Amino acid sequence: MTEAALTASHLTRVFDVSEPWLNRVIEGKPRRSLRAVDDIDFVVPRGGCLSLVGESGCGKSTVARLVTGLYSPSAGELRFAPGKGGKPLAAQMIFQDPYASLNPRWRVDAIIAEPLRELRLRDSEAAISARVAELLTTVGLSPTDGRKYPHEFSGGQRQRISIARALAGEPEFLICDEPTSALDVSVQAQILNLMRELQDKMGLTYLFISHDLSVVRHMSDRIAVMYLGRIVEEAPTEVLFATPRHPYTQLLLETIPNVRAPHRDRAVKGGEVPSPVNPPSGCTFHPRCPLADGRCKAERPAVLSWPDGSRTACHRVEEANGAPAGAAAGGAPQPSALRKSAEPIRAGLR
Numbered sequence: 001m002t003e004a005a006l007t008a009s010h011l012t013r014v015f016d017v018s019e020p021w022l023n024r025v026i027e028g029k030p031r032r033s034l035r036a037v038d039d040i041d042f043v044v045p046r047g048g049c050l051s052l053v054g055e056s057g058c059g060k061s062t063v064a065r066l067v068t069g070l071y072s073p074s075a076g077e078l079r080f081a082p083g084k085g086g087k088p089l090a091a092q093m094i095f096q097d098p099y100a101s102l103n104p105r106w107r108v109d110a111i112i113a114e115p116l117r118e119l120r121l122r123d124s125e126a127a128i129s130a131r132v133a134e135l136l137t138t139v140g141l142s143p144t145d146g147r148k149y150p151h152e153f154s155g156g157q158r159q160r161i162s163i164a165r166a167l168a169g170e171p172e173f174l175i176c177d178e179p180t181s182a183l184d185v186s187v188q189a190q191i192l193n194l195m196r197e198l199q200d201k202m203g204l205t206y207l208f209i210s211h212d213l214s215v216v217r218h219m220s221d222r223i224a225v226m227y228l229g230r231i232v233e234e235a236p237t238e239v240l241f242a243t244p245r246h247p248y249t250q251l252l253l254e255t256i257p258n259v260r261a262p263h264r265d266r267a268v269k270g271g272e273v274p275s276p277v278n279p280p281s282g283c284t285f286h287p288r289c290p291l292a293d294g295r296c297k298a299e300r301p302a303v304l305s306w307p308d309g310s311r312t313a314c315h316r317v318e319e320a321n322g323a324p325a326g327a328a329a330g331g332a333p334q335p336s337a338l339r340k341s342a343e344p345i346r347a348g349l350r
């Protein structure tokens with residue numbers, strides 16, 4: 001059993017998406033709210049990686065912003081374990097688009113030095129320069145690259161610069177929001193390998209966010225699949241890939257091309273994600289679910305925990321499996337043992 005770095009309990013974020021007051025008064029329209037994150041529980045194991053996966057709009061980035069403190073929860077809570085030396089756990093974010101998140105007018109050494117200066121982590125210019133050079137080397141760049149500007153680098157190199165800047169703040173916890181989705185597949189593998197190496201070397205904890213199960217497969221100890229603001233399945237990575245239980249997880253897995261069907265259509269089948277402003281009744285996945293019946297339309301499924309460490313919110317899974325002695329409703333999962341260091345991620349990922 002591993003210690004938790006972060007525990008989310010009943011985490012909820014509701015946005016007010018009402019029209020302006022005057023329009024509502026004139027046109028008699030009611031207030032409208034959108035449950036971007038709807039009562040979710042998860043644990044990020046210390047020194048491990050939990051990935052959140054799902055289609056666009058399912059609430060992944062909102063969770064990332066809640067964890068970084070950019071948004072506050074509408075309900076529920078986030079509990080961080082203490083960091084090194086009893087200090088609050090230091091978290092840093094790595095963004096999807098390294099170009100947009102790097103100031104184009106600053107040289108790379110100034111970009112990486114900024115957290116060192118702001119957090120007063122080094123007390124002289126010489127010490128700052130030495131640390132910047134060390135960080136550039138750590139992420140596989142050359143200390144002389146510090147003299148260049150972001151536009152002089154490729155996408156993968158820019159993401160290395162973003163990682164170096166994030167590491168400059170000496171974080172223990174990195175929140176990675178689609179860090180490789182703007183990169184070519186072969187470069188994605190290099191960045192994922194670098195992130196895993198850094199995790200092993202520095203004992204970093206990751207909350208990793210992606211719409212692509214194949215990207216998170218090699219990074220994650222556990223994977224949580226989100227749909228319309230809820231976690232519909234959460235399991236140890238190998239369990240999720242070997243025995244995906246939820247019909248939505250199965251749909252997501254079908255979109256991963258494999259050796260036998262490399263050109264498989266990557267769109268998730270079963271139609272569009274419904275509007276979270278006016279979500280479907282019962283199980284919100286029922287309009288797209290090939291297994292849905294009357295109960296799914298009427299009744300919201302509870303989250304059940306299974307003896308293999310997975311959790312699902314699906315009536316049909318519950319009916320197909322019975323409710324075995326080990327299954328229990330609700331509650332945040334326990335952090336389980338972390339994966340062993342695996343083979344390097346190959347170019348192509350899949």
Ligand SMILES: Nc1ncnc2c1ncn2[C@@H]1O[C@H](COP(=O)(O)OP(=O)(O)OP(=O)(O)O)[C@@H](O)[C@H]1O
Nearest residue numbers: 015017034036055056057058059060061062063276
């Ligand atoms: N500040 C906001 N105000 C109103 N609605 C918001 C706000 N931020 C997000 N939403 C809505 O919340 C839902 C979840 O959005 P979120 O960005 O978290 O999803 P996502 O899974 O990260 O999608 P993507 O991969 O496209 O970023 C969406 O319907 C989105 O329109």
